[in-house]
Amino acid sequence: MRSLQHISLSVLFILMTSVAFAAPAAKLQGAHADKKALPRSCQACHRGMQMVIDGEEGTCLACHGSDALRQTMVRKGFLKDRGVADLRDIESELRKPYNHPVLTVRGAHRSTETLPEEVTNAKRHSECVDCHDPHLTEKEKPFRGIKGRRVINQMAEIAHEYELCYKCHSTSVNLPAFATDKAAEFRTTNPSFHPVEGEGRLAFVVSLKEPYAARKASVKDLTTISCSDCHGSDAADGPKGPHGSNFSGLLRYNYEMDDARSESEYTYALCYECHSRTSILANESFAYHALHIEGNRSSGQLGTSCFTCHDAHGSTVNPYLLRFNEEFVRPNSEGKLEYLSTGVAARHGSCSLTCHGSEHKIRAY
Numbered sequence: 001m002r003s004l005q006h007i008s009l010s011v012l013f014i015l016m017t018s019v020a021f022a023a024p025a026a027k028l029q030g031a032h033a034d035k036k037a038l039p040r041s042c043q044a045c046h047r048g049m050q051m052v053i054d055g056e057e058g059t060c061l062a063c064h065g066s067d068a069l070r071q072t073m074v075r076k077g078f079l080k081d082r083g084v085a086d087l088r089d090i091e092s093e094l095r096k097p098y099n100h101p102v103l104t105v106r107g108a109h110r111s112t113e114t115l116p117e118e119v120t121n122a123k124r125h126s127e128c129v130d131c132h133d134p135h136l137t138e139k140e141k142p143f144r145g146i147k148g149r150r151v152i153n154q155m156a157e158i159a160h161e162y163e164l165c166y167k168c169h170s171t172s173v174n175l176p177a178f179a180t181d182k183a184a185e186f187r188t189t190n191p192s193f194h195p196v197e198g199e200g201r202l203a204f205v206v207s208l209k210e211p212y213a214a215r216k217a218s219v220k221d222l223t224t225i226s227c228s229d230c231h232g233s234d235a236a237d238g239p240k241g242p243h244g245s246n247f248s249g250l251l252r253y254n255y256e257m258d259d260a261r262s263e264s265e266y267t268y269a270l271c272y273e274c275h276s277r278t279s280i281l282a283n284e285s286f287a288y289h290a291l292h293i294e295g296n297r298s299s300g301q302l303g304t305s306c307f308t309c310h311d312a313h314g315s316t317v318n319p320y321l322l323r324f325n326e327e328f329v330r331p332n333s334e335g336k337l338e339y340l341s342t343g344v345a346a347r348h349g350s351c352s353l354t355c356h357g358s359e360h361k362i363r364a365y
């Protein structure tokens with residue numbers, strides 16, 4: 001018995017080591033397995049004699065970058081002409097001022113790394129292969145093959161886009177100082193959250209525009225959104241995905257976050273994409289929306305951003321995504337800085353704070 005066990009253990013050991021040393025032939029499926037588009041298969045990326053490849057973006061941008069690079073790939077027979085027109089220029093997106101640092105960070109990605117990052121001093125990075133598995137990616141499922149969900153002790157393949165984002169924007173121990181845990185902000189047990197992981201808290205969101213349902217009536221009604229509904233290319237016809245944008249925050253639409261702004265469709269275009277500007281400024285929900293957002297014309301006081309009162313992700317403390325921007329909003333003379341609601345959807349509550357020298361002591365609406 002004992003020796004049999006010993007033998008089977010050593011067989012297992014040999015099997016394990018041979019798996020570890022001889023890299024298994026990668027399965028190639030999905031978009032890149034199409035021989036009509038990539039006639040030279042593996043060599044399209046594993047170019048030359050080298051099988052070893054580092055996961056840097058150059059491999060990908062040869063086809064997903066500028067037109068000139070793509071033509072070279074066609075000339076060399078790695079890419080069939082037919083597919084060329086379909087391929088988007090991801091490189092020019094990544095060169096925009098707000099981007100994922102694909103082009104600027106080198107040598108940080110390891111094919112064996114675990115994300116969320118567990119090494120405190122690991123360099124923050126994001127390579128194409130962190131978000132797309134080149135052996136399995138598909139047109140309608142660009143994250144196919146990416147692991148990221150911890151299920152008991154194993155990493156399962158991600159099923160939703162937000163799970164991909166949480167690999168680097170939730171519990172990573174190397175988050176930058178200014179950054180927050182996004183998974184904590186979107187948790188569906190929070191008092192309020194934008195409905196990314198699941199349906200939102202409110203039964204009726206008066207300002208919501210089509211195609212979203214202000215009041216969910218049937219299971220077919222659209223009530224959830226994704227990270228990339230807000231984060232992505234600023235160009236209306238740009239490629240999908242949060243590669244880069246000319247708008248700060250890598251946002252698809254303009255969103256001004258400062259105080260003392262004059263309100264316009266453009267100033268808060270991000271929010272007005274889904275929430276009716278008319279409804280907000282007609283005070284259909286918060287009775288003093290217009291006063292705060294547009295300012296007070298008679299006194300010449302300019303308005304303030306949605307960002308002064310709302311977080312765009314979620315709040316672990318307040319309903320209605322309320323979170324005061326403490327750059328402008330300070331505690332009142334009693335040291336209080338808080339929002340209290342008077343029942344859900346009652347459209348009544350109170351604020352204790354100071355802002356622009358206006359003291360609010362449990363000021364009710």
Ligand code: HEC
Nearest residue numbers: 023024025026028032041042044045053054055111129134
């Ligand atoms: C679209 C580009 C692309 C194609 C096509 C491709 N590979 Fe890869 N492959 C990569 C990249 C990029 C890496 C490195 C991944 C990393 O570092 O995380 C890689 C890594 C590998 C590895 C190392 C182990 C692993 O999975 O990370 C093997 C083995 C491999 N590829 C084999 C193949 C074989 C065999 C084919 C053809 C059947 C193929 N590849 C086709 C891009 C490609």
Ligand code: HEC
Nearest residue numbers: 031037044060063078079083086128132134137138139142
């Ligand atoms: C030889 C050219 C070539 C190379 C190199 C290449 N791709 Fe592709 N890729 C394609 C083609 C062709 C498609 C299919 C496009 C289509 O069907 O419209 C595709 C599809 C994709 C898709 C699916 C989304 C879509 O638009 O279809 C992703 C994601 C992707 N590639 C990422 C990568 C990454 C990451 C790398 C580098 C590791 C890479 N590609 C390298 C040619 C290439």
Ligand code: HEC
Nearest residue numbers: 098099124125126130164165167168176227231242249250
């Ligand atoms: C492999 C890691 C990784 C993944 C996965 C990832 N990110 Fe990032 N992201 C980064 C890094 C690194 C930065 C640069 C700032 C930093 O270190 O946080 C960044 C920055 C950002 C920024 C700020 C950009 C700016 O200029 O202000 C946004 C917004 C963002 N990511 C959204 C997303 C979304 C949405 C997803 C999921 C679709 C996602 N990220 C997935 C690594 C990642």
Ligand code: HEC
Nearest residue numbers: 162165169178179180182186194196226227230249255312
């Ligand atoms: C309703 C629009 C909206 C949605 C949905 C959204 N974001 Fe954001 N996000 C913003 C805005 C606005 C900012 C800039 C203001 C700020 O920092 O809060 C931002 C900032 C960020 C930043 C940079 C600041 C930081 O704290 O690191 C990251 C990273 C980010 N978002 C990730 C995500 C992820 C991941 C998701 C999905 C799970 C997501 N966002 C969904 C609007 C959105």
Ligand code: HEC
Nearest residue numbers: 057060064090100102126127128131142228239240241242
């Ligand atoms: C931080 C994560 C992240 C990084 C890094 C990243 N992508 Fe993407 N990519 C996405 C997401 C998310 C989508 C959109 C998926 C969707 O909404 O369908 C996407 C979409 C795409 C598409 C399809 C565009 C379209 O309009 O159909 C291509 C092609 C692509 N990525 C290639 C690349 C290449 C090449 C790189 C590196 C140069 C790269 N990506 C880096 C997250 C990423």
Ligand code: HEC
Nearest residue numbers: 205206207208268271275285286292305306309320347348
């Ligand atoms: C001075 C603080 C403040 C500012 C600035 C502000 N809000 Fe609000 N907002 C509130 C309060 C308080 C509520 C909760 C009202 C209630 O009790 O139902 C609210 C509720 C909402 C709601 C949920 C109900 C609805 O209308 O569907 C939305 C959406 C909203 N605000 C969007 C915005 C947008 C967009 C902006 C910027 C253009 C903005 N808010 C600026 C304080 C503010």
Ligand code: HEC
Nearest residue numbers: 192193200201202205225229270271274306310312320321
């Ligand atoms: C892509 C669409 C989209 C964008 C962009 C968007 N929202 Fe929303 N928002 C929604 C949806 C859908 C809900 C409904 C959630 C629910 O059912 O409770 C919602 C709900 C809200 C609520 C009420 C949440 C609650 O639980 O009380 C507030 C406040 C709000 N949004 C503010 C904003 C602000 C401020 C912006 C701009 C920074 C913004 N939204 C941008 C889709 C969007």
